[in-house]
Amino acid sequence: MSHWAKSCKNSGKSLGGIWLAWKDYPYHGGRESAYGACIYIRTVADGGAVDVHLLTSKSRVAPLENLKKKKQSIPRLELSSALLLAHVYERVMNNIRINAKAYFWTDSMIVKCWLQSPPSRWKEFVANHVSEIQHITKNGTWNHIAGIDNPADIISRGMTPAQLQCQSHWFRGPNWTFHERVHWPISQHIHEEEIESSVEEKETVVLQAALPSEVFSLRSSMVDLTRLVALIRRFRFNAQVVNRNCRKLGTISSEELDDAVRSLVRLSQEECYPQELIDVARVHHVRSSSRIASLNPRLREGILCVGGRLRHASVSVDRKHPFIVDHRHPLAIVIARYYHQKLFHARQQLTISTMRERFWPTSVRNLVRKVIHSCVACFRTKPKVHEQLMADLPPERVTPCAPFQRVEVDYCGPLYVIYPHRKRQPVKCFVAIYVCLVTKAVHLELVADLTTQAFLASLKRFAARRGKPDLIMCDNAKNFVGAKRELDELCSLFLNQQFRDIVEQETASEDIQFQFIPARSPNFGGLWESAVKSFKAHNRFPQSDLRRDVDPWQKIQHNTQELWKKWTRQYLSELQSRTKWTQQKDNVAVGTMVVLKEENLPPLKWLLGRVTKVHHGPDGNIRVVDVGTTNGNYTRGISKICILPIRDNSNLSSEETAEAGRPPHTTGVHQDANRNHRRPWGLRFRIFIEDNSACSKYPIRKKQFQSSSKIIQPAK
Template sequence: MITLKFRLLCSKTRVTPTRKQTIPRLELSGALILARLVHSVSLSLPVLHGTYLWTDSMTVLYWICNRKGWKQYVQHRVEEIRKLTNPSVWNHCPGTQNPTDLPSQGLSAKELLKSRLWWDGPSFIARAVINTPELGDDCNEEAEVELLRNPATFTQVLTSQDQTKECPVACMSNLMNSSHYSDIGKLLRVTAYVLRFINRLRGTVDRTDCGSSLNGKEITDAEALWIRTIQKLSFDCEFCYLLKPLGPCPPLIDQFGLFLDDKQVLRCRGRINLSQLPLSGKQPALLPSNHPIVALLILKAHESVKHNGVNQTLTFMRERFWVLKGRQTTRKVVRSCVTCRRLGHSYGSVLPPDLPTERVLEDPPFSHTGVDFAGPLYINVVNEGQSNEGQSNEGQSNEGQSNEGQSDER
């Protein structure tokens, strides 16, 4: 014979919201509170041999156990309940044996102390009987009210076209909304995984690398794809002219010497092409000033320079990109930085060091002198027989190689 003991471990309740809701919706909110409470308790207790949940609403059971499309209020709460618990552990408890209804029925504290239903639970639990109702496909009227009529279906299709003589097709903005991301790194990683999935469908990569992490090339390709997308949306006329020069030349092409590299990225031609800098430093990519991804790139540069000011952030940004209205755009992003706003200022300024000892001593004039490199410099050397009045005791120089000593006796 099975001996069962019951203990009231914990409970939780909430006040009915001021916004009027139907009784089934309120009972669904109670089921969600129960799912959250059970999940929290399961994380605290060392061992749980089994979990069983009860509700006195058949409508709530139908919402949890059926995979139909419900309205937004019901759908969000049902999805969270399914995430925290398994739908198979939910059972029905008759309303007359539901202990959670006792406080709402106006029982006093003395009556609750004497209530067996409140402390020991329903009688069928003591008999180890679990009431699991069979739910058919037909829902009751209360559940049917929340049924979503003609649910919309969404299909995302990513197409690719070869770069012909026509303008290149920018499709990432239609597939992903960059304004939903607050970190450029996360956006690039998500894009890299999407590109990896597409390449596997095409058979251009090995399927055995499904569990491998992203590499640097995939992140770089994702960034180049977004740069092309931004440029295509903002500089469409320049793209079309560079691919097929017809009509008047856009002014930005003459102003920045724009050209397309081998990855179809629009770059600015400068005067340091013969330097040993990387391509992004010699010929930065042109970016607009009003795109969300540009703001994310500037914010990343601002974090890379340890939240320094506008000048340092803009200088770091121009190592790879040339942003139109760069200073104005950078100032706007830096002013919206949460870290800088929390600290009250941009913490890039450093207190000046103490002055050298020779600059703060009370010595005669010209006791300590210094010269800076400024071309050939002749210094007269005083002979031993002459007066030492006004002679410099110490001389400092930045070791300019063109400094020459000269005696006044020739």
């Protein structure tokens, strides 16, 4: 095809357009047999001569009839042939690669109607076919022609070779394709009422969701919300002219608070169970399909209550017939949080049993579980550290090199050494453990004290024995903080900035790169931590005298080669698997509120902080963050921070996703509902009262609020 396109350009012809036709629902022997599609190329020479030739065609056998399944309809077969045409057109365009206008022709008005409508309007089969056809043929136009002018009809009906020789319109297309485009058939306007395209139309059910009233977002505490509604109800009562001589003053009474609670429950039920309220008021029971049919609800003071089976129990009326509250309504979360905090952050079962003495939320276990998981106080008593997918091994671990060319160093101790002199006191010392990053070989050096000079002396002895290393990685030593006085000395040594500067200057002069891992992150140096553990276990038993045999040079070289072969074939492959942290987690976002984990402090005394900076790894994941606290800034690994389950962290996560396109940390929990619904202070709000004898509105200097009289109307 590409050679044909080049020949057209060389002969002075211009590709005026691609003309396509198809036919799909022939009748052969009284049933549908096949469908097909064909493609024609129309070229226009410089002199205006038009030439049309058949380029390619494709046919398919119609699906066989299945007695168990529904018979394939003719419009669906027509749509299948349209999809076949689109696939053939796509293959042609990938081979020719020309910029030509495409015209698609069909003799089916139903298919043309389907293709002119959005795919979501139709059922699954039609929607999938229409979507793919529209995507492939987006640069062309679909038109309608009569069946007698459709050359693809020959594909579906079949024809002998002798008959095909006389069919000029099969090889050259219809006669009107040689004329100007203004003389081509004009597609008629489609009236959907006149065709049967609606057979495949998907039934759409529109449900109008009622949003909760704004009064539930004004306060997040049950006590504050109840007092606010009680004040609103008192204001309405005092504003009426008939109550001028009996106004309610002073503190809010318990009766007013109870009426406020009933008003809130009644409003929530009108939003969640409108049909149930009507059914119980009329026929004294709800429909069997209702979500609360198993509770046998009944009306008490205009409120749906649990009918239950405790009518003869010697308990209060509220416990016999508690108020029904939908667990998806904001009031249910406020009630569950109130009882959880009232019982001093009780667990699930105690919170449920206490709450059911007056309220009966649906799906109560899921509701209480969500409230407990979103409680910051409960989270701080049992925090969970953040995790991330275990990082890939750095190049220093997987690239072969000479032993001890790249090492990690750590201190172990203290130990006590007794010199052979008589009556000498034990002397405290330490052991510097050098671990090869490639071969895991271990070199031990005895260090007299924790001074900088003693460490540099051990480093020089190590270099003299094993050779000068190119890279040295060191622990930040904050993990040595403990109760013992000796470990405090280790901590102060590695935290001393002067020590770090001297070590880095000394090693830089020898072309040695010195690196420190994040503080209190032993998982960044698991190799040397494992060596320290092995040394401590090995040091418990008496050591035997080790004798070395001097092997010939050839044997040493052979053993060295065998060692590196086994290292490449066996050891390197064992590093593939991740023993933990096997799942990809959401990254921490800047501004996230966290708790810094301290090994030797109770969780409630851990510092609160906010992430000020994140450090991306080579794979884009964040495993080290900078946290700002009241005591200063700290650099910590994510295994030492606990992300608080508050809504601010979720909002930061959404912004991080929109900006960076990476999966941030999301907790999916709920916090103080008042924080996101807080309005500017000082705005005035008006309460509209349905009372002809009083003024229609009264301004109050509070937050902006507007509500119907259903909330503040007293119970009848």
